[in-house]
Amino acid sequence: MTMDLRELYQDIILDHGRHPRNFRAIAHPTHTAKGHNPLCGDRVTVYLTIEGDRIADVSFEGRGCAISTAAASLMTEVLKGKTLAEAQALFAQFHARVTGGEPGALPGTLAEDGERLEPLTGVKAYPARVKCATLPWHAFEAALKGGAAVPVKTE
Amino acid sequence: MNDLVTSKPQAAIDPRALRREFPVYRHNPGLVFLDSGASAQKPAAVIDGIAEFYRRDYANVHRGVYRLSQRSTDAFEAARETTRAFLNAADANEIVFTRGATESINLVAQSWGPAFLARGDEIVVSDLEHHSNFVPWQMLCQRVGARLRMAPTDPSGGFDLAAFDALLSARTKMVAVTHVSNVTGAILPVERIVELAHARGALVLVDGCQAIPRMPVDVQALGCDFYAFSGHKAYGPSGIGVLWGRYELLAAMPPWQTGGGMITQVTLERTEFQDPPHRFEAGTPDIAGAVGLKLALDFIERLGREAIREHEEGLTGYAIDRLSRIPDLHLVAAGQRRLSVLSFNLDGIHPHDVGTVLDRHGVAVRVGHHCAQPLMDKLGIAGTVRASLGVYNDRNDMDALAAAVEACREMFSR
Numbered sequence: 001m002t003m004d005l006r007e008l009y010q011d012i013i014l015d016h017g018r019h020p021r022n023f024r025a026i027a028h029p030t031h032t033a034k035g036h037n038p039l040c041g042d043r044v045t046v047y048l049t050i051e052g053d054r055i056a057d058v059s060f061e062g063r064g065c066a067i068s069t070a071a072a073s074l075m076t077e078v079l080k081g082k083t084l085a086e087a088q089a090l091f092a093q094f095h096a097r098v099t100g101g102e103p104g105a106l107p108g109t110l111a112e113d114g115e116r117l118e119p120l121t122g123v124k125a126y127p128a129r130v131k132c133a134t135l136p137w138h139a140f141e142a143a144l145k146g147g148a149a150v151p152v153k154t155e
Numbered sequence: 156m157n158d159l160v161t162s163k164p165q166a167a168i169d170p171r172a173l174r175r176e177f178p179v180y181r182h183n184p185g186l187v188f189l190d191s192g193a194s195a196q197k198p199a200a201v202i203d204g205i206a207e208f209y210r211r212d213y214a215n216v217h218r219g220v221y222r223l224s225q226r227s228t229d230a231f232e233a234a235r236e237t238t239r240a241f242l243n244a245a246d247a248n249e250i251v252f253t254r255g256a257t258e259s260i261n262l263v264a265q266s267w268g269p270a271f272l273a274r275g276d277e278i279v280v281s282d283l284e285h286h287s288n289f290v291p292w293q294m295l296c297q298r299v300g301a302r303l304r305m306a307p308t309d310p311s312g313g314f315d316l317a318a319f320d321a322l323l324s325a326r327t328k329m330v331a332v333t334h335v336s337n338v339t340g341a342i343l344p345v346e347r348i349v350e351l352a353h354a355r356g357a358l359v360l361v362d363g364c365q366a367i368p369r370m371p372v373d374v375q376a377l378g379c380d381f382y383a384f385s386g387h388k389a390y391g392p393s394g395i396g397v398l399w400g401r402y403e404l405l406a407a408m409p410p411w412q413t414g415g416g417m418i419t420q421v422t423l424e425r426t427e428f429q430d431p432p433h434r435f436e437a438g439t440p441d442i443a444g445a446v447g448l449k450l451a452l453d454f455i456e457r458l459g460r461e462a463i464r465e466h467e468e469g470l471t472g473y474a475i476d477r478l479s480r481i482p483d484l485h486l487v488a489a490g491q492r493r494l495s496v497l498s499f500n501l502d503g504i505h506p507h508d509v510g511t512v513l514d515r516h517g518v519a520v521r522v523g524h525h526c527a528q529p530l531m532d533k534l535g536i537a538g539t540v541r542a543s544l545g546v547y548n549d550r551n552d553m554d555a556l557a558a559a560v561e562a563c564r565e566m567f568s569r
Contacts, residue, residue, distance in 0.1 A: 004515065008511070040506070040522070041523065
């Protein structure tokens with residue numbers, strides 16, 4: 001019974017959940033947005049420094065479950081240094097993988113980043129938890145679009 | 156309250172035997188259901204009774220001259236009488252059928268509110284309230300320029316009567332409190348709250364959702380003015396609920412929703428409305444829902460509310476004992492009187508993660524803010540894990556909960 005739980009709560013998830021990377025504010029971000037999951041009260045703020053079409057820095061703050069914290073942490077790791085087009089491709093592929101859609105193939109240069117996100121895809125077996133994994137990504141996307149004053153909600 | 160001489164002796168609850176009456180257990184072997192506070196499971200008497208009613212006696216109510224419609228009307232009105240007796244209300248015309256407690260409270264807020272509340276008046280709620288007994292009052296206050304005030308629980312989790320009394324004044328027009336908290340299980344001292352509120356001329360509405368399925372409720376003994384509850388938390392169907400109100404109050408309140416079934420005369424110029432309760436029951440009601448509610452209340456009465464309370468009190472005590480032995484587990488305080496609801500948190504583990512792990516161990520609990528964000532803010536937490544009890548739960552369920560919580564701790568400590 002606990003085998004599939006181990007699939008969800010892999011060591012890397014627990015590690016990033018407890019010790020999130022890039023867990024800080026950026027003093028003068030070029031883009032920022034808040035995400036809120038009203039169901040569980042999870043909140044995340046994503047900060048971006050974009051230079052040209054490249055993500056020079058990305059960080060987050062907030063409180064949430066192990067899944068959403070790890071998802072935000074891993075997201076910041078893979079996004080740093082990416083172009084906006086690469087970031088969108090990673091999000092599209094990740095979203096498809098956790099929601100059970102058709103994930104398109106990533107360009108070879110992004111394959112490693114796609115694999116970094118693989119541990120999170122265990123949530124697809126837990127429909128109630130998919131939003132936890134996608135919340136930081138939705139906040140990221142909202143930040144790119146100009147960061148509405150109202151927090152972006154999951155789905 | 157109940158006359159000891161006339162009250163029937165009640166057998167102790169036997170949850171294992173009772174489960175045979177709840178088909179959900181047959182279809183979900185091994186289920187440890189600890190979410191009755193959100194919605195209770197349904198006994199076969201309710202499920203089959205509703206189907207039987209549709210098969211044999213269904214037609215629209217209060218309309219037809221034909222016999223089938225009369226039978227349906229009789230069944231619907233019998234449900235009203237059963238509800239009256241269940242609450243020990245003085246008059247069946249004080250029982251208004253609604254979609255649920257949420258609609259019952261909105262009815263009072265939207266009908267009584269604008270008619271009797273003015274700018275500068277005040278409404279007092281407790282900090283334990285479910286959003287359904289909070290947001291309607293907040294909206295009403297914003298609409299008429301009144302002020303919403305919050306009576307606090309003390310650090311032990313009990314309702315602070317002195318602080319409540321200090322909030323009351325001649326400006327207080329309505330006090331809206333829960334009977335039993337859906338987050339902490341605290342039983343509020345409703346009789347005392349009513350005395351203090353009435354002394355200032357304020358009315359009292361009680362949200363009885365959690366109390367109705369598990370303890371005796373006598374609205375005349377409580378002395379309150381309105382009492383609201385939902386059928387689905389009391390082993391009945393969803394979509395049916397009750398508002399009880401003192402008749403003279405209901406009679407002075409304007410209609411809320413309007414339409415068919417609630418009028419005496421309609422012309423182009425004006426409409427005359429029926430007396431309560433029909434004034435507040437526009438449109439075809441949830442007829443089968445009312446029939447199902449009656450069957451659910453009959454089910455509760457068959458077991459006996461004293462017996463249910465005794466059973467759930469004993470189980471609550473056992474669960475507290477089991478859970479408080481788990482390291483890093485913090486129960487949300489509920490004062491001196493707690494019934495059937497246990498909220499807790501585990502250090503360093505988010506309630507949603509606990510809920511997922513517990514589910515995979517077959518234990519169904521609720522996690523999150525339980526529609527009580529003001530209380531979560533006060534406690535400084537995002538949410539809790541909540542176990543809530545029903546007549547079908549036993550000590551094995553509490554042991555399973557404790558074991559699953561231990562497994563969760565182990566999983567997250569690796």
